[in-house]
Amino acid sequence: MRRAFWWLVAAHVLLVLAVLPLLLGTHLDGGVLIGDETSYVDAGRALSNAVRDAARLGPFDTRELQLSVVSSGWFMPGMGVVLTPLFVVDPDASVASVRLYLAVVTTVLLVVAALRVRTLLGDPYALALLVFPGLVPMWAVFSTGAWGDLAAGLVLAVLVAEVAAALRRVIDGEALALRDGVRIGLVAVAMLYLRSSTSILAGALFVLLGLGVLVALRGAARGRSVAAVVVGGVCFLAVLAPWSIAASQTLGARVMTTTSVPTVLANTFGDRSQICFGPCDPGSTIWFTPLRYSREVARATGLSEVEVQRQMSSYARRDVTLGSYLPDVARNFRHYAIGPSAFSEFMRDPGTRLDPLRWAVVAGTALLYYPMLLVGIAVLVVVRRRPIGEQVLPVVLKVALACLLVQPFVHQAGSRYWPTAAPLVSLGLVMFVLQAKTSTWTWSRCSSTARSPEPDGAE
């Protein structure tokens, strides 16, 4: 098993090296940052300057931190933190350097995540992670990108493993130690810093853990475990606080994680021609034009731009009905799940359509991705009758995946988001394979009529 583990790591490294030309000079002159990557990289540069200021014992360039790290409050600064060491060492690091650095960091993160999952859940789960998503060509492409979705997915796999392992111990009557709570809280907040869309998920897993402790334990063990969960929550909030405070003070409004939700809702479900209480300015994107307009209104009125954005969103969505909302959600799900390599279009060498490398990435990704998409659906809908201890991982996976899939209900989805969910599907596949040996399957919709419920409510 150990040998297979490291062979798979080597295969992942070779795959990354094979797809790097898609993002580097061979295909695009000197390589370019794509979309939101520019913001994450700018945050990394600003944070590296803050490190320099700290080494000089100050003063700090707070305006630069506000403009490049808090920016408009859209993105959590996790990827900026990840990129900081590179810019500390090389303040003028090129795009190619950024990609190579991120490829190394992501590979290390994949290995660390797989090792932790191996410790908590077992060898097959770790090996599965190294195959899917580790050997998916498009995932390897994304692993050199500065978006946080992929890294958040790997940390999420660790969080799911941690919570599942903790719940199994709780069900066996074992109390959680404070360090368990601290570890889970820190892993959860690391995930959140990488991608704010995981906030609901982090909260749901804490609630699940807390409920498990309250239901399964009694007496002193319950008290100690509740304390561990509370300490975990405190750690989570304590690490989140610097961002929330900085963003709130900079933007003059209460910001917990991101300010993007109102504009996202308006762009996804509302009337885009009404977002600026009428048409927005021409010549820019659906994200920047409303932002500039909200800042203009804020300047004129003294309100915070975040409050203005909330009102703009409400105005643009005032005619949304269930009939208009549901087709938009369906479209979001299509964009989320179908076309996992659609982002490779941005890496196409201008003037060439039949790029062999891109074709190989698209085909290889489809080959691995679509079967796993079916597994993902199965993770959500299949319920199996087993003792409660064996229900822990299925329940944790269901909750985590369902929380991630809240995104298409509130957010314009894209083909960049699946890497966050991919590791969960991989864990789900192994779970199915391991449990299939000893049991029959029942679909959740017919389980209640096909069999009598078990006394422990394991369904």
Next chain:
Amino acid sequence: MRRAITLGTIAVALAVFLLSPRFGRAVTVHNYRPDLPPDSLVSCWPLPDGLRLPFAYQVRRDRLVGPPGAERRELLVQFDQIDPVTAHRRLADAVRAARAPVRFVVRPLPLPPDQAERYVVRGTVLLDLPPSRPAETPACASPYTTKDFPPGLETAP
């Protein structure tokens, strides 16, 4: 061994930290937080005869219309925080006081009055002004400042 690796890593990190100011400084572009363009009516193309809009507003469009030689300046602004009747009264008073050759039309947002109060923006004013606009300074070259958008600019899909 493990301890040596840990101590070595800490030592390298500390050395890089202490030496980091010698490596130079990263140049940030904050392109996701560009500077907010100035208010055109204050910095670029003021209203005639010292007229100032007597309410909070944002310029939405400012362009010359009509045939050459008979052009007019058409200025569309949104007004904030006050109802359309108040906006009309205040602007009429200001125009009278400035003796400015200005005509205007006030329109509320297309909402029932009880709903309109939920929003900071309450309506629009379309002003018909003499065509004179001061010569452009570099600061006013951007259409995002003047809101005089060339026809080629497309609205995002």
